[in-house]
Amino acid sequence: MPPREPLIKLDYATVDAMRRQHPAWRLLVADHAPLIASFLQRSFVEPNVRVMAQSALVEALEDTLFGLREQLGEQAFPKSANEYLNDWAALERGWLRKFYPPGSDEVHFDLTPATERALSWLASLTDRAFVGTESRLLTLFDLLQQMRQGSETNPQARVRELHKRRDAIDDDIARVLAGNMPLLDDTALRERFMHFTALARELLTDFREVEHNFRALDRSVRERIALWQGAKGALLQAILGERDAIAESDQGKSFRAFWDFLMSQSRQEELTQLLEDVMALPPVAGLQPDPRLRRVHYDWLDAGEHAQATVALLSQQLRRFLDDQAWLENRRIMEIVRNIEARALSVRDHMPPGDFMTIDDQSASVTLPMERPLYTPPTKLVLDNLTLLAGEGDLDTTALFDQVRIDKALLAGQVRQMLQQRAQVTLSEVLQEHPLQQGLGELVAYLQLASESAQAVVDESVLELVQWPTETGIRQARLPRVIFAR
Structure with a gap:
C-alpha cells in the first residue's frame, strides 16, 4: 500500500484552510457529529461494507433515528433518513x-476517504488496555534490515x-532439539495481536x-474527453501517459505487488490457517x-476488487471515446460528400467557362489483366406482390408478464460466501443453505455457473436428488454431483 507521507507543516494558514475545506474537519464539528460518526462506523467500517444501496441504508438510519428519538425526544432529529443521507452526500460536506x-x-x-480518516482518528481517542511498544520496535527494526539488505549491491556483504x-x-534449531524452546508470554501475544488488528x-x-485516487483519474479522463477539441491521437497519448504514470508510481507498484x-491460492490458505491458529490461542481468545x-x-x-473495477472504468471510457470519435468522423465525411x-448539381445546367475542376494524378494508373474480376451473372430478384391485410385476434398476453429473470451474480455470490x-462445497449443500426460489430456471443457472467455472467439478458417478416447490406440488430432479472449489 502507499507509504505514509511525511508530516506537513501546520502553520496558521494551512490549518485555517483545512478547517474551512477539509471534509473530515467539517464532520468533527458538525451539529450531529455523534449521530453521523456512530452510524457510519456501524454501517460501513465495522462490517467492511464498501457500497450500500439507498433503500438498505435508509432503513438502517430510520431504525437508528427511531431509537434516538425515543431517548432524546422527537425534535432531536427532525429530518427524515433520506434527507440526512442526501445532506451528508452534498458537495459542501463530502x-x-x-x-x-x-x-x-x-x-x-460509499464512504469517502476523508470520512474514514475522521472515524479512524475518533477510534484512536478511546482508552487502550495497554500501549504496546515491543512489537512496534521489532517491526521498525525489521523494516530497517529489509531496506539495508534489499539495497546492498556488494555480493560479499550479502553472503556474509x-x-x-x-x-x-x-x-535456534540446536536449542529446540536440546529442549530449550523460548515461548512468547501472554502479554507479548496480546500486544502483537492488537498490533496486527490495527x-x-x-x-x-x-x-x-487508493480507490478514490483511481476514481479521481477516471473523472479527469471523462472531463478531458468531454472538452477535447483537438486530434484523437494527442488525447489518447496524454491519457495513456497519465495511466502509465499512476501504474508505475509508488502507489501503483505497491498495490500491484499486494494484489x-x-x-495466490497458497497464500490465502496460509493466511487462513495462521488466523485460525492465532485466534485459538488462549491469550488472544x-x-x-x-x-x-x-x-x-x-x-x-473485496476491497481490492472495488479498486480493480474502478481501474476498468478507464478502459471503458477510452473505448467509448474511440467509438464516438469514429462515428463523428464518419458523419463529417458524409457531410463533405453531400x-x-x-x-x-448547382452547376450542372450552367457550366462555367474554362477548366471546371482539375485533379492531379498522384501516381501512374496501371491496370493489369489478371486484376480484372471475372464475369458473374447477376441474380434475378423475384418479388412477391402481396397485399397485407389488417387482421384481428384475441391473444393471451399474460405470458409476456410472467417472465422470470435469474440473477446469476446473486447465485455466484452465494457460492462464494459458502x-x-x-475449501469446496457441493450444489446440494448450496441448495440446502439457499433453496431454489425460481424453480428449474434457477437450477439451470447454477449448472451454467459450474460449466463456466474452471474450479467446478462434475462427478457423474454420484447422483443427487434436488427438490423445489411449485404451484402444483414438489418437483424433483436427479443430476450428477456438482462440486464448487476455491
Whole structure:
C-alpha cells in the first residue's frame, strides 16, 4: 500500500484552510457529529461494507433515528433518513459518495476517504488496555534490515549477512532439539495481536483511498474527453501517459505487488490457517476479538476488487471515446460528400467557362489483366406482390408478464460466501443453505455457473436428488454431483 507521507507543516494558514475545506474537519464539528460518526462506523467500517444501496441504508438510519428519538425526544432529529443521507452526500460536506453503479438504477452510497480518516482518528481517542511498544520496535527494526539488505549491491556483504542469518537459525534449531524452546508470554501475544488488528484495519482504510485516487483519474479522463477539441491521437497519448504514470508510481507498484501476493491460492490458505491458529490461542481468545478477523484477507480481496473495477472504468471510457470519435468522423465525411454533390448539381445546367475542376494524378494508373474480376451473372430478384391485410385476434398476453429473470451474480455470490468457510462445497449443500426460489430456471443457472467455472467439478458417478416447490406440488430432479472449489 502507499507509504505514509511525511508530516506537513501546520502553520496558521494551512490549518485555517483545512478547517474551512477539509471534509473530515467539517464532520468533527458538525451539529450531529455523534449521530453521523456512530452510524457510519456501524454501517460501513465495522462490517467492511464498501457500497450500500439507498433503500438498505435508509432503513438502517430510520431504525437508528427511531431509537434516538425515543431517548432524546422527537425534535432531536427532525429530518427524515433520506434527507440526512442526501445532506451528508452534498458537495459542501463530502462525507458520503452518492452514485449509480453500472447496471443498476438505484442510488448507492460509499464512504469517502476523508470520512474514514475522521472515524479512524475518533477510534484512536478511546482508552487502550495497554500501549504496546515491543512489537512496534521489532517491526521498525525489521523494516530497517529489509531496506539495508534489499539495497546492498556488494555480493560479499550479502553472503556474509546470509551466513549470519543461517548461523542464527542453526543455533535456534540446536536449542529446540536440546529442549530449550523460548515461548512468547501472554502479554507479548496480546500486544502483537492488537498490533496486527490495527494494521489490518489501516489496510482496509488505505484501499478506500487508493480507490478514490483511481476514481479521481477516471473523472479527469471523462472531463478531458468531454472538452477535447483537438486530434484523437494527442488525447489518447496524454491519457495513456497519465495511466502509465499512476501504474508505475509508488502507489501503483505497491498495490500491484499486494494484489499479486494476495491472489495466490497458497497464500490465502496460509493466511487462513495462521488466523485460525492465532485466534485459538488462549491469550488472544481472552481479548474477545472481532470474529470477522478470521476472514480479514477476504475483506482485503473485496476491497481490492472495488479498486480493480474502478481501474476498468478507464478502459471503458477510452473505448467509448474511440467509438464516438469514429462515428463523428464518419458523419463529417458524409457531410463533405453531400456538400460536393450539392455543388455539382448547382452547376450542372450552367457550366462555367474554362477548366471546371482539375485533379492531379498522384501516381501512374496501371491496370493489369489478371486484376480484372471475372464475369458473374447477376441474380434475378423475384418479388412477391402481396397485399397485407389488417387482421384481428384475441391473444393471451399474460405470458409476456410472467417472465422470470435469474440473477446469476446473486447465485455466484452465494457460492462464494459458502466457499469462504470451506475449501469446496457441493450444489446440494448450496441448495440446502439457499433453496431454489425460481424453480428449474434457477437450477439451470447454477449448472451454467459450474460449466463456466474452471474450479467446478462434475462427478457423474454420484447422483443427487434436488427438490423445489411449485404451484402444483414438489418437483424433483436427479443430476450428477456438482462440486464448487476455491
